[in-house]
Amino acid sequence: MRWTGVFAAAGLVLPFWLAACAQAQPVVPAPAFVQDGAGVPFFRFAVDEDGLGGAPDRSAMNRPLDAASRIVAHDGHFFSVGADGKAGGGDDQRVRLFGVNLSFAANFPSDIDAVKLAKRLRKLGFNAVRLHHMDSAPDTRANPPRSVLLPGPFPTFNPEALMRLRRLIEALSAEGLYVDLNLRVGYRFRPTVDQVPPMDGGAAAAPYTAPIYIYTPRMIELEERYARGLIRGLGLRNHPALALVEVSNESSLLAAWRRREWHAAVPRAYEPLLREQWNRWAVKQYGSAAAACKAWDGCPDASAPLDLPMPGDEAIVPGALGQLQEKVSRRARELAQRWWGASAAAGGSDAAPTGRVLRTQDFLRFLADTDRAYYERMRRAVQEETDTRVPVSGTQMDYGGALNHDASTGMDWLDTHFYADHPDFPGNDFNPLNWRIRDASPAAPPWLDRMLVMSYWRDAGKPFVASEISVPFPNRQGGMGTPLIAAFAAQQDWDGLFLFDYADGDTWADVPAGFTLSGDWGRYAMVGQSAQLFRSPLVASLPPAPPLSLPLSGRLAINASEDRWAMDSVLDARTGVRPEMALQRQISVSPRATAWQPVAPAPAATPAFESDRTRGTLLLRSPQARGFFGAVGAGRSLGDATAQLTLRVAGAGPKEARGMASVLLTSLDGKPIADARQLLVSVSGAVRGTQPASMPRRPVDLVPYNGDREFWTFERDPASPGQPSGSREATGPVWVERVAAELRFATTARSATVYPLDGSGRRMAALRADQVRIEAGQLRVPLQVEAAQASLWYEVVAQ
Incomplete structure (x- = not known):
């Protein structure tokens, strides 16, 4: 009721100044560019x-989850088990997960906000949420928490955070959204608190993402205790919403070697632990340290324990092999032939390594075995706390190179990450007042090719997921990233995509901030239709081509190189594959191949x-x-x-x-x-x-x-x-x-x-x-x- 009506009903006359105000209408500027x-x-x-x-609302794509919704992995894809509750039963149905990341405090909304958040995500067509960065920032805050952990010895759980996250999972399940549970993401072990050996320089905590926890027995034990406690605290045994579990985010021994982050991975107090494990591995392979030294054409001191090799001891693939935006040149092929011999054209076998090259290759195999042992121990713990059907992955394939196929032998699904034009921070990391981008388009090289060659990480025998994808703010072409990747992934018949991220702060933004989707309305507007492109048959899958051969010799060569694009260059030189072929056929690799084979002709298709x-x-x-x-x-x-x-x-x-x-x-x-x-x-x-x-x-x-x-x-x-x-x-x-x-x-x-x-x-x-x-x-x-x-x-x- 307007004030004029109130005065009239009372039989009063408005003062002239109030009458004038009551009749005045607020001035709303006309829309303008x-x-x-x-x-x-x-x-x-x-x-x-x-x-x-209305039309942008994709809520109808979801239904509440129940026992029949349980996700299992078989025949290279994810399925719901159906009413019979059996993996591989006659009523299994394919499921593609189209999800979004929640980070830090966004994982712990209030009960009211949990329901609101679940409904928001359902409207966008999401059917999964990746619970990320839950271990990275232990603190005592309760409204909202930023972590499932308190600052006490690891793992000391925050009861308020566990309760909130548990209720969020229930709210998500009611709206038809699964969860991908991330275990180890950002926790940094503290020597004085967690009773682990000291860090270099007396640092209070381990370097971020350093894979010390993969080979240090006490850290392994504590990480397993954390995983078990987290699953119990969230009540996830036999829970239909638990679709996936990730053991480690963007971290492995293989990645530390390949990215030349080795010193952070092996602090001085930890070097004897890894060296002892390396010696045991070598003796198991050769029978004795002396026999290993003989195979490697000698050691500096044959009577002493074997030293740990260092990155750069023996380069196998030259860093200039191939260029991102150009076809592999004659010069690149000549370089490949120098390193692999005359058989380095497409197809053929590689000569057996000797000397220091063999030593480096052996060490890379040891790193892969050590990564694998950690992943498989954590997988056993997860499945003992849940059940043996829960699909588990190790770490992202691009954070470890081609030998991640070896480290992930016992894993149920494979994962990668994709960012186009990720902001660069020339000063301190993530300083919001010192950053830069190239403002490049994902529809054109080089970022188009980076999207296409994600398929090189796929093993056709396992479900394949990109658990972080983004063309982040303020790239002016950011809106096209999600539909392009969604349609491409549908053509490749992948199994999951997760945008990074929906929110990561204490409050939900309604303006663009960092990587968040909420507030970045140009990206947001495309998400619902992108869900349709990926989850429903709006875009048909391409016919699968025979997997690209990726024998052990090639995997070792790729991992020995510090060249970031060695995977592309090696596969190009040895199989003849090109990124644009991924627009014509499904691409995958076979790490079980024993020799190189030329890429097969493309099957007939309508891309x-x-x-x-x-x-x-x-x-x-x-x-x-x-x-x-x-x-x-x-x-x-x-x-x-x-x-x-x-x-x-x-x-x-x-x-x-x-x-x-x-x-x-x-x-x-x-x-x-x-x-x-x-x-x-x-x-x-x-x-x-x-x-x-x-x-x-x-x-x-x-x-x-x-x-x-x-x-x-x-x-x-x-x-x-x-x-x-x-x-x-x-x-x-x-x-x-x-x-x-x-x-x-x-x-x-x-x-x-x-x-x-x-x-x-x-x-x-x-x-x-x-x-x-x-x-x-x-x-x-x-x-x-x-x-x-x-x-x-x-x-x-x-x-």
């Missing part, structure tokens, strides 16, 4: 996550992607989805006769249009695009916060980092003029880049209505009849042409 410093237009947009409904590597575009085509991604160019088009996107040159001219597109069209009624009567169009552009203290308010500018146009950062915050960057933790309100375009596609409809949707998914005023028209069987839809109609979502209703 606001340019950044480069002349690119933006508009304000915010999502109401709790109120989200969903059409890539223009020179232009930097990807076109997605399937019966129920069309996607347009990359550097389309202002005033140019991308597509074909059935669907095409044309970017407009609007307003002041070409300066207003960057020429980048990320537009996805999907059918909502299960029919092919042409016959569909309800469709959703998502349009994603760059996302920015507001430059602090700007008047009038405007998007923060992306500027060259210290004048270097190879790298980009935000303009400086007025409050911190001495820092090279503005903060990656944005200030609201949020702005989204305008991508003015016309989308046309074939339709059998006679008429159509197009509704821009607001941040709750509700229909706004329909586009005018003169804007939407059907001509010659083609529906034409303008996108973000006028400020009042600008949205990230457009619902098409055809008649």
Whole structure:
């Protein structure tokens, strides 16, 4: 009731000044585009996550979990067990996990927020959550906790954190979401608290991610105690929500060797432990230390215990083998032949190693065996606390190289991580005021190739998951990352994808901050349709090609190299595979191969992607989805006769249009695009916060980092003029880049209505009849042409 009504009901006369105020209406500025410093237009947009409904809401993809929902691994994939409760029974059904990470305090919401969070994630089409960084920051906080651990001797559990996480898992299960339980992520053993040997330099704690815990008996015992206590505390025995368990995140002895982080992995007080284990391994292999030395062409002191080799003692693969953006050159093949002999062309066998090369290879095999022993001990502990059906993985394949296949022999599934344009922090790690990005597009090399070669880590005999994927803020092409990876993973028939991350702070942000999805509305807008691309048959799987051969000699060569891209280069040189082949067939490797084999011819297939590597575009085509991604160019088009996107040159001219597109069209009624009567169009552009203290308010500018146009950062915050960057933790309100375009596609409809949707998914005023028209069987839809109609979502209703 308005105040004027209150006064009238009482028989009173309003004072003139109050009457004037009562009649005045608040002045709401008309929607408008606001340019950044480069002349690119933006508009304000915010999502109401709790109120989200309508066309963007993917809640219907989930149902509450029950005993029949239990996840098991067999025949190279994940399945739900069905009503018979048996793995491999006749009612098993394939399950692909489309999930998101929660980190630190986000794992421990209040009871009310747990229900709210579960519903939010269900609306986005997620059916899994990766519980991450639960051990990394022990403290005594209770509202919210940041860890399942208190600061006492490891593992001292925080009862409040366990209770909150347990209730979150129940809330997730009720909304149809599984959990991936991460065990060892970031805990740093403390000598004086945990009763372990001292660290170098008297450091209070072990280096972050250093794999000391993999070979130190007391740490192994404590990590096992932590895993058992965590599972018991969360009540996860026979729990239908427990889909996956990860033993170790981004950490292994193999990774420490390959990444040249060896000194952190083997502090001086711990070196005798690992050396003793190495001596036992060598004696078991050769019968005696003397025999081992003879095979290696001698040791510095044959009467002393065997020393630990050091990275660089013997390089096997030159670091220049292959280039990321180019085909393997004749020079690279010549180098490969020098290291492997005349058989180094595609196919063939490798000569037996001798001398120091053999010693290095033996040591790498020892590291793989040591990693494997740790993973398998933890797997036994997990399955004793839950049951033997729970799928367990070791660590990410790219954190250990090709020999991770050997270390993961006893694991149930394999994992990798993918980041395109991860921010670089030239000063202190993760300083929000000193960072830079390249602002590269995931639709073009080199990041397109990095996405494609993820398939090189897959063993077709095991489920394959990418448990962290992101094109993080503020990369201006970040929105296209999720649908591209989702469609690619569907074509490759992978088993899980987890975005990094939804939230990681004490409170849920409604502005972009770091890696979080919540608040980064350009990425957010594409997630629901990406769930459809991956979880439902919107994109068909490619036919599988015979696995690429990856014999032990190749795995050893890859792991001995410090070249980050050695896996790509070696497989290219020895099998002839190229990254773009992953757009034509399913790619996997066989670590059981005994010799190199040339890549087999591609089976006949109709790929969903059409890539223009020179232009930097990807076109997605399937019966129920069309996607347009990359550097389309202002005033140019991308597509074909059935669907095409044309970017407009609007307003002041070409300066207003960057020429980048990320537009996805999907059918909502299960029919092919042409016959569909309800469709959703998502349009994603760059996302920015507001430059602090700007008047009038405007998007923060992306500027060259210290004048270097190879790298980009935000303009400086007025409050911190001495820092090279503005903060990656944005200030609201949020702005989204305008991508003015016309989308046309074939339709059998006679008429159509197009509704821009607001941040709750509700229909706004329909586009005018003169804007939407059907001509010659083609529906034409303008996108973000006028400020009042600008949205990230457009619902098409055809008649």
